[in-house]
Amino acid sequence: MKYWASIAALFVLALTVALAPTNDYFFYAAFVVLQFVVLATAWNILGGYAGYVNFGAGAFFAIGAYTATVLFKWLGAPLAVQIAAGAAVSGLLGFGTGLLTLRLRGIFFAIATVAVTFVLETLMINWRYVGGATGLQLVRPAVMPPFESYTRMLFVVMAILALVSVCVARYVQDSWIGRGLRAIRDSEEAAECSGVPTLKLKLFACTVSGALMGAAGAPMPMYLAFIEPASSFSLNYSVSALAMPMIGGTAHWAGPVIGALLLASIQQIVTVTISSEINVLIIGVLLVLFVVAAPDGVLGLFRRWLRSSK
């Protein structure tokens, strides 16, 4: 009960902040941070729970964005439809990639995700309908009351997506599906011999993960009023989606949230004050440090501290 009360409270908080006379810059930054919460949470469903590393979160994210763009340009579709479609297409992409490679060892799935990123980026660069390499400008529709600006509305939308993705992650984690995924991660062969339909579960996790990443990407074209391959398929999304859960802690749904809030906030500060390359370098260094020295992430360190202080 406490959990659902918190979820409701957070939603109300997001709405309140969006309707209050808060500084506009806050919404630009918060949108990005929440986007990473969704990406990190989505990544963890396959990466943390099942142990299959996705190096290509950027592809799933970008396909969500491009699906939204196509629907908007072709049909003038509303945002909700764009997001649903983005999720559906990216989910399908996850299913397809999984079907192709989840029968093989983990590293082949990881390499396949890199391949998918490259191939899709090349396709988008050569597709003139969505602007090709130079990109496409988009005109936002008029903002609906009670929101003052489109960005404020997008902030609330992303907040809802973040809450939804956390709920999905929590459900998967606590259910028998989660137990099966953990068994797969610990010892896939033993899991099979214990009756776990490993391929089906992996495909499920991969599809859900992809769908959520697509949902995170779908509002992007409206946020920027612009879309282009280079920034949509940016390596930053792929690395962050991986680094944030690994740093926050992969065993529990709170880990990616912590990792995303921490790192995305650092990113926002560093990009503004120093440079975007240093910012990305910091993520990489932190990833290596945590992977080597603190494999259970911030959550794990916190738990250990709790236990030792008793």
Next chain:
Amino acid sequence: MIFSFDLLTEALLFGVLLGCFYAAVSIGLSVSFGLLDVPNVAHPALMVLGSYCTFLLAERGLDPILAGVALMPVFFVLGVLIYRFYYESFEKRGTEAGVRGLAFFFGVAFIVEIGLILFFGVDQRSVAAAYIGSSWSLGDYRIPYRMLVAFGVALVLTFGLTVYLSKTFTGRAIKAVAQDEPALRLMGANPVRIKQWAFGIATAVSALAGAMLIIVSPVEPAMDRLYIGRTFCVVVLAGLGSMTGTLAAGLILGIAESIVLMFLGASWAPAVAFGLLLIVLGVRPQGLFGR
């Protein structure tokens, strides 16, 4: 886009040279991933690092190929250190390490790429030498000398490594460790030492591959991502652990890319390696000559 046999032959010719180059560039990965099972996705990044080091040495007047050779011992040590670190942090701890080991190498690749951007900027760098810029006229075709040089070095490298692995004691020990580590332990050899040595060799080879890379074309820091596709495509298509397979797979990729480049243009060529990789993974994941 006119389809003519002349163009096709030129594409094939170029493809063969390119293919041998790709084989040479992938052979280090054939050893570290194919034989040793180390998920070394940082291999292309280290190669690009080798390219930039070659660039620095070439600026001081050293011939690029000699620079590449000179870098080999340095990169050997680097490889040993990286493997040692990887072993102590991950391999020793068992199966859970799979995800973390992968994330580790991904992080390393990433740090190398960003480090290069910070140090050298995003612009392309290239080197100059007597054989770069001019071509050899063979009938109606012009073959750039630098491609021939890369081709030559590639053959020497591939041949040398294959001979090393089958004829020398340490070479065969490396192959043995790949097939049956417990048996090797029982014979008194230390598998960790052998793997360390092998990884060092693989990295040293990457240094020379990096020199070839910058000879063949200008380099930029983000190239490692493109080469993840090319090297893994070659290694997987070859079949893990097969050295001769690497040459065959390299040729297939080189010719495929060359034909796409000739008839569809440069914007499609990078996707060939990744597309081919996806096809191989889906249709025949053990590759052509898989173990």
Next chain:
Amino acid sequence: MAALLEISGVSKHFGGFTALADVSLAIAEGERFGLIGPNGSGKTTLINCVSGSLRNESGSIIFNGEEVSRLPAYMRTRRGIARSFQIPRPFYSMSVLENLLVPTAYVAHLKDADAEAQALDILRRIGLAEKARAPANRLSQVELRKLELARAMAARPKLLISDETMAGLSGAEVDEMLGILFKLNEAGITIIMIEHIMQAVMRFSQRVVCLDAGRIICEGTPAAVVQNADVQKAYLGA
């Protein structure tokens, strides 16, 4: 007694290496069956083919009247084939109890209280009840072996394959394990035992088969097989 498991003409190759060559045998329901052979003779490969971890290239495997050689491993487990692993493969991130909750959920389809009750009952029978909440990565060797068996038992098998469960255990520990296996057999479970510890095989099995280089070289009562000249040659070398 009807044949519970019928293996006919099963072969398996790894590249150029023949691991199994035309292996055929039948195991009756309720039987205690021993599988012996020197290292590398194909014992584990054979049970990998039976359990589904590997696919046999030719031949058929009929379990309980159904051809299973094309089924994925998890389906075979659900039909009643369970196995333990030679090198224990526990789910390290889980507790002992949680390890058993995987097969109870996926094979027996039990939930919550029922599942826990079943799991605890198995742990009691096998002697691991006090370690139920302990993390699997803190167990001793013999406890890990017991966990392997417990997890296989939680899958409610008709056929249980025990792969070198007793390797490296002391005499008393071997007796304890044998006791557990005998009790399981009395409850109706057919058991295939792969072991190098001859006294365990002799005491336990009603029938024994010896493999060498992928082929069956002898089949019969434990006493007969152990005294067979070919078997002795296989173990001691030419």
